[in-house]
Amino acid sequence: MPINKIVASFDEAVADIEDGAVIMVGGFGTVVSIPSCLLEAVYRKGVKNLTTVSNSSGFGADVWRMQGAPFPEDMDILVRNERIKKAIVSAPVSALYVNNFEKLLRAGKVDIEMVPQGTLAERVRAAKAGLGGVYIPTGIGTVVEEGKEKKVIDGREYLLELPIKADFALIHAHKGDRWGNLVYRGTSRTFNPTMAGAARVTIAEVDEIVELGELDPECIVTPGVYVDRVVERPKVAPAQEGEITDAQALESTRRFREEVEAVKRTKERGGAQ
Amino acid sequence: MSDNLRGKERLDRQIIALRVAKEFQDGDVVNLGIGIPMLASNFVPAGREVVFHSENGVLGFGEVTLPGEGDLDIVNAGGQTVRPQPGMCFFGHDESFAIVRGGHLDISVMGAYQISEKGDLANYMVPEREVGTIGGAMDLAQGARRLIIAMNHTTKEGEPRIVKKCSYLLTAPECVDLVVTDIAVIEVTDRGLVLKEVAPGWTPAEVQSMTEPTLIVDPECHDIELM
Numbered sequence: 001m002p003i004n005k006i007v008a009s010f011d012e013a014v015a016d017i018e019d020g021a022v023i024m025v026g027g028f029g030t031v032v033s034i035p036s037c038l039l040e041a042v043y044r045k046g047v048k049n050l051t052t053v054s055n056s057s058g059f060g061a062d063v064w065r066m067q068g069a070p071f072p073e074d075m076d077i078l079v080r081n082e083r084i085k086k087a088i089v090s091a092p093v094s095a096l097y098v099n100n101f102e103k104l105l106r107a108g109k110v111d112i113e114m115v116p117q118g119t120l121a122e123r124v125r126a127a128k129a130g131l132g133g134v135y136i137p138t139g140i141g142t143v144v145e146e147g148k149e150k151k152v153i154d155g156r157e158y159l160l161e162l163p164i165k166a167d168f169a170l171i172h173a174h175k176g177d178r179w180g181n182l183v184y185r186g187t188s189r190t191f192n193p194t195m196a197g198a199a200r201v202t203i204a205e206v207d208e209i210v211e212l213g214e215l216d217p218e219c220i221v222t223p224g225v226y227v228d229r230v231v232e233r234p235k236v237a238p239a240q241e242g243e244i245t246d247a248q249a250l251e252s253t254r255r256f257r258e259e260v261e262a263v264k265r266t267k268e269r270g271g272a273q
Numbered sequence: 274m275s276d277n278l279r280g281k282e283r284l285d286r287q288i289i290a291l292r293v294a295k296e297f298q299d300g301d302v303v304n305l306g307i308g309i310p311m312l313a314s315n316f317v318p319a320g321r322e323v324v325f326h327s328e329n330g331v332l333g334f335g336e337v338t339l340p341g342e343g344d345l346d347i348v349n350a351g352g353q354t355v356r357p358q359p360g361m362c363f364f365g366h367d368e369s370f371a372i373v374r375g376g377h378l379d380i381s382v383m384g385a386y387q388i389s390e391k392g393d394l395a396n397y398m399v400p401e402r403e404v405g406t407i408g409g410a411m412d413l414a415q416g417a418r419r420l421i422i423a424m425n426h427t428t429k430e431g432e433p434r435i436v437k438k439c440s441y442l443l444t445a446p447e448c449v450d451l452v453v454t455d456i457a458v459i460e461v462t463d464r465g466l467v468l469k470e471v472a473p474g475w476t477p478a479e480v481q482s483m484t485e486p487t488l489i490v491d492p493e494c495h496d497i498e499l500m
Contacts, residue, residue, distance in 0.1 A: 028328075028329045028350075028366075029329070029350075029352050030345060030348055030352050032345045032346055033329075033346075055366075067345075069345075090406075090407060090408055090409075091406045091407070091408040092404065092406060093399070093402070093404050093405065093406050094406070095307075095399055095406070102402075102404055105404055106403075106404075112404075114405075114406075114407050115407070116407050116408075116409070116410075116411040116412050117328060117366075117370065117407070117408050117409040117412060118369075118370030118373055118374055118409065118411075118412035118416075119411075119412070121365075121366040121367040121369070121370050122367060122370065124367075125367040136374070137374065137415055137416075138374065138411045138412045138415055138416070139411055140415070140445075140446075141443060141445060141446035141447075142411060142442070142443045142444065142445060142446075143442060143443075144407075144411065184363070185346045186331070186344065186346030186347040186348075186363055187327070187329045187330055187331050187346060187347055187348050187363060188346045189330050189363050189364065189365050190329045190330050190365065190366050190369075191365070191366045192365070193365040194365045194366045194367045221365070
């Protein structure tokens with residue numbers, strides 16, 4: 001029987017994600033690198049107490065909608081709806097404004113394990129590669145080394161970093177075929193191929209499904225063996241330029257500034273945790 | 274710091290970036306952090322070919338595009354769209370940090386909250402908050418062959434950012450090689466901090482008055498030159 005990893009809908013693709021699952025989510029900061037439709041489907045399914053593994057905690061759909069992104073959801077959809085119990089993350093907060101993750105953290109509604117970005121990538125890769133851990137120099141002499149085994153190799157200190165395994169990896173690629181072979185587009189590659197295969201089940205959201213054989217074997221980035229399910233995004237008209245009005249942009253900037261000021265005031269009163 | 278120094282003219286962000294870019298040598302692979310460092314990509318000295326690296330998996334990109342003109346799938350780590358150029362390549366995140374940690378990155382340029390006299394760096398925990406973002410900073414600080422810090426010499430309140438010992442959480446110990454500020458260029462050496470250049474109109478004594486540890490004034494110390 002021909003191998004066919006193509007799934008008809010996003011809801012079907014995430015149907016077996018249960019409460020308390022560990023899910024890793026590919027992408028970086030900008031929403032075009034992120035599996036937006038899968039995140040929306042996870043939200044719709046109503047699961048909670050998730051442990052998430054991702055680079056950032058998201059900026060929120062409003063920010064991306066204003067830039068005309070047709071699929072605007074990022075990690076923030078799980079953050080703002082309080083579906084996350086613990087976040088393993090490299091860039092949780094923004095220097096420019098107070099995001100929803102920071103609000104939950106201050107309210108004690110979410111746990112965090114902050115991991116240097118390269119260590120996050122390598123711990124995920126270790127899980128995918130079946131390794132028991134990796135010795136990494138990053139974090140020596142900082143809070144990151146607390147509680148970790150140290151080892152001197154060739155005169156240099158390293159920390160033993162353990163693999164991060166997940167139940168599900170949600171990733172975004174540009175094109176995929178029925179075997180699960182994937183190619184990416186530009187800097188939207190980031191954590192996506194790193195996470196493919198690091199979970200029990202890897203689900204790829206692709207811009208386009210192509211016929212087997214259409215992807216150049218010399219250029220396939222993620223071999224299909226790492227991928228369990230492939231779902232195609234609906235076709236949409238390309239994003240319209242100039243959809244953000246000046247008034248909207250100004251309003252959004254004003255809101256961010258207000259939030260930053262509010263945090264500073266709380267801090268001055270000594271009330272923030 | 275005396276009050277008459279408070280209003281004294283300092284270098285602006287563009288000029289700091291211009292001075293940083295003078296450090297880029299032909300063929301260097303360079304990672305630029307968000308803020309002043311990213312501005313340095315506009316000032317690569319004529320005749321030198323520099324390859325820019327960004328954490329999100331790209332080497333060899335061109336300048337930042339005008340708003341609305343770029344491709345959202347070709348961005349730097351700050352999310353700004355950048356121009357593709359011949360030789361550019363993309364890769365995943367594990368590969369990106371293999372480049373950083375594995376000694377393949379010649380220069381990393383970052384901002385900082387505090388630098389200590391030993392070259393310790395504190396730049397990830399926003400001082401007014403209890404939470405911060407490590408992101409790629411720890412890997413870059415430890416992994417790059419040369420770490421250049423671009424920052425204002427003092428806080429908005431006039432407190433030194435170059436201190437004997439960092440009071441903020443460290444990004445990495447003993448990692449900084451050169452500090453370019455709005456009033457000085459300082460090298461971190463085994464002997465201590467060496468004042469190499471001062472902004473036009475500033476004296477070494479004035480720079481010292483805004484710096485906590487004692488500076489060793491280089492016998493050749495001169496005004497910052499940009500060309």
